[in-house]
Amino acid sequence: MSHWYEEAAPEADEDMRAAAIARQNSLTKPRGALGRLEHVAVQMSAIQRTLEPHANKALIAVFAGDHGVTTEDISAYPQTVTSEMVRNFANGGAAISVLAKSMGVDFTVVNVGTVYALEDLPNVQDLRVGAGTQNMCVTEAMSLEQCEEALAVGRDIIDQAGDIDVFIGGEMGIGNSTAAAALAVAHTRLSATAMVGRGTGISDQVLAKKAAVVTRAMSRHLPHMKNGVEVLRRIGGYEINALAGAYIRAAQRGIVVLVDGYICTAAAISAVKINPSIRPWLFFSHCSAEPGHSRLLNKLEAEPLLQLDMRLGEGTGAALALPIMQAACRLQIEMASFEQAGVSRGND
Ligand SMILES: Cc1cc2ncn([C@H]3O[C@H](COP(=O)(O)O)[C@@H](O)[C@H]3O)c2cc1C
Ligand SMILES: O=C(O)c1cccnc1
Numbered sequence: 001m002s003h004w005y006e007e008a009a010p011e012a013d014e015d016m017r018a019a020a021i022a023r024q025n026s027l028t029k030p031r032g033a034l035g036r037l038e039h040v041a042v043q044m045s046a047i048q049r050t051l052e053p054h055a056n057k058a059l060i061a062v063f064a065g066d067h068g069v070t071t072e073d074i075s076a077y078p079q080t081v082t083s084e085m086v087r088n089f090a091n092g093g094a095a096i097s098v099l100a101k102s103m104g105v106d107f108t109v110v111n112v113g114t115v116y117a118l119e120d121l122p123n124v125q126d127l128r129v130g131a132g133t134q135n136m137c138v139t140e141a142m143s144l145e146q147c148e149e150a151l152a153v154g155r156d157i158i159d160q161a162g163d164i165d166v167f168i169g170g171e172m173g174i175g176n177s178t179a180a181a182a183l184a185v186a187h188t189r190l191s192a193t194a195m196v197g198r199g200t201g202i203s204d205q206v207l208a209k210k211a212a213v214v215t216r217a218m219s220r221h222l223p224h225m226k227n228g229v230e231v232l233r234r235i236g237g238y239e240i241n242a243l244a245g246a247y248i249r250a251a252q253r254g255i256v257v258l259v260d261g262y263i264c265t266a267a268a269i270s271a272v273k274i275n276p277s278i279r280p281w282l283f284f285s286h287c288s289a290e291p292g293h294s295r296l297l298n299k300l301e302a303e304p305l306l307q308l309d310m311r312l313g314e315g316t317g318a319a320l321a322l323p324i325m326q327a328a329c330r331l332q333i334e335m336a337s338f339e340q341a342g343v344s345r346g347n348d
Helices: 014-026 035-048 068-072 080-091 095-103 144-159 176-188 204-224 228-235 238-252 262-274 276-281 291-299 316-334
Strands: 058-065 106-113 124-126 166-172 256-259 282-284
Touching: 014 035, 014 316, 035 256, 035 276, 035 316, 058 080, 058 095, 058 144, 058 238, 058 316, 068 176, 068 204, 080 095, 080 106, 080 124, 080 166, 095 106, 095 316, 106 144, 106 238, 144 228, 144 238, 166 238, 166 262, 166 316, 176 204, 176 228, 176 238, 176 262, 176 291, 204 228, 228 238, 228 262, 238 256, 238 262, 238 276, 256 262, 256 276, 256 316, 262 276, 262 282, 262 291, 276 282
Parallel strands: 058 106, 058 166, 106 124, 166 256, 256 282
Antiparallel strands: none
């Protein structure tokens, strides 16, 4: 039986890529002088199949969910903060709320699975598929039904998004940097120690415990990880799975994805595992301060746009990278060529 998340995303057009590279090389700058901005514009051209790539209309969706693994005391903050932050998102006080507002980008919050139900809140969609996940150290994080439902929550957010060029996903979930580390281990086979980080700001002692927790979870689940969905079911999270579903659907619909920090990248690599055809549509916004993030980005052969020592999540790094992506597009579209501007070519 084939599933929606296995349907292929549109392929990159290699002729258009060559044409975009030629255009970049014709513009009034030394060859390659716009660095990664050139890579972004060229890749956008190849996937959008145009020399005039666009990243004008974006949607930011923050997915929230709680994690059973918080029982193991692996975060510096209590689980209640997930719900409290959902209210903060709704009230405009969170970092991503401020960024979305100041940048004029549409912003929505999706509750995929806080432990407790929340009251009706402006801009928050209640699509809970469970009351927090189970502790991955002792059992699977969720059932297959819940896993598929969480993936579908992300898919539906994209399907309801209308005509957008760019999708930015964010996450909120106390304990989710532990789930992300477990996913990172599953997809790279590097050690738990290499993949755990301080998350919200844990001590050396808690960091060592966090690595042991991930190791314990891996020894339980690794033998049974027969496919990408099973990985997400066993060690993912409702908000992480919704992100993976949103990334897959965005790519299938020809929407460019700006991936945020460590947790979002763990969702992204899980999504690529489920559906490798989505990879050309993923752009990586920044390299966070979590040490596992650069390792995960390496595995994905990703070139993050920013390095600001951020370690927040919520989609904040991706939001900050949006104007850079937009600039990369405008430069390729609007710069004059050497011929048009009457500027002499060099021999670079
Ligand atoms: C006030 C507050 C706001 C946040 N916004 C994002 N996170 C980030 O921190 C959490 C992951 O770290 P850990 O695995 O250590 O719990 C996630 O919710 C992530 O989005 C926050 C964390 C806190 C405390
Ligand atoms: O890189 C991230 O996304 C991150 C890091 C720490 C805590 N929350 C998110």
